[in-house]
Amino acid sequence: MPSVDRLDITDYYITYMDKATQYGRVFEHFDEDGDGRISAKELRQCVEAIGGELTEEEAEAAMEYLDADGDGLVGFEDFVRFVEGGKEEEKVKDLKEAFKMYEMEGSGCITPKSLSRMLGRLGQSRSIDECQVMISRFDLNGDGVLTFDEFKVMML
Known part of the structure; x- marks a missing residue:
C-alpha cells in the first residue's frame, strides 16, 4: 500500500x-x-x-x-x-474577502478577540489565549495581531 x-x-x-x-x-x-x-x-x-x-x-x-x-x-x-x-490575483482577492471576515471591525488586522469570535461562529470555540498562540505563529512583526500580509503568508 x-x-x-x-x-x-x-x-x-x-x-x-x-x-x-x-x-x-x-x-x-x-x-x-x-x-x-x-x-x-x-x-x-x-x-x-x-x-x-x-x-x-x-x-x-x-x-x-x-x-x-x-x-x-x-x-x-x-x-x-x-x-x-x-x-494568483483571484487567490489574493479571495483571501482579502476571508480576511475581512476575521478582522476586528475594519481595523485592518486580526486580533485574538476577533479570531475567537469568528471561530466561535464557525463552531470551533477557542479562548482568547488559544487565539493569541495561533496568531503568534504567523505574527511576523510580533505586534500580537495579524495584518493581511501575515494572513496571506499563513494561508498560502
Whole structure:
C-alpha cells in the first residue's frame, strides 16, 4: 500500500500534468501556424473567433505585456505565467474577502478577540489565549495581531 506522501506527490503530479496538458491545448489553439509562439495576429484571430474584438494596437500592447524575452511573441512559458498569474490575483482577492471576515471591525488586522469570535461562529470555540498562540505563529512583526500580509503568508 503506498504511503500518504507518495499519494500526495502522485496526486500533485497528475494535477500538474493535467494542467500542463490543458494549457498546451489552449496554447496550440492560439498558435495557428504551429511555430511554438503566439503572434499579435494570432491573438487577434483567436479573440475574434470567440466573438470578441481586439484592435491591432491592443494586440500589440498585449504582446508587450506578456512577452518576457522581448522577441515580440508570446512563448508557452509566457502564456503559462499569464494564466497562472490570473489565478494568483483571484487567490489574493479571495483571501482579502476571508480576511475581512476575521478582522476586528475594519481595523485592518486580526486580533485574538476577533479570531475567537469568528471561530466561535464557525463552531470551533477557542479562548482568547488559544487565539493569541495561533496568531503568534504567523505574527511576523510580533505586534500580537495579524495584518493581511501575515494572513496571506499563513494561508498560502
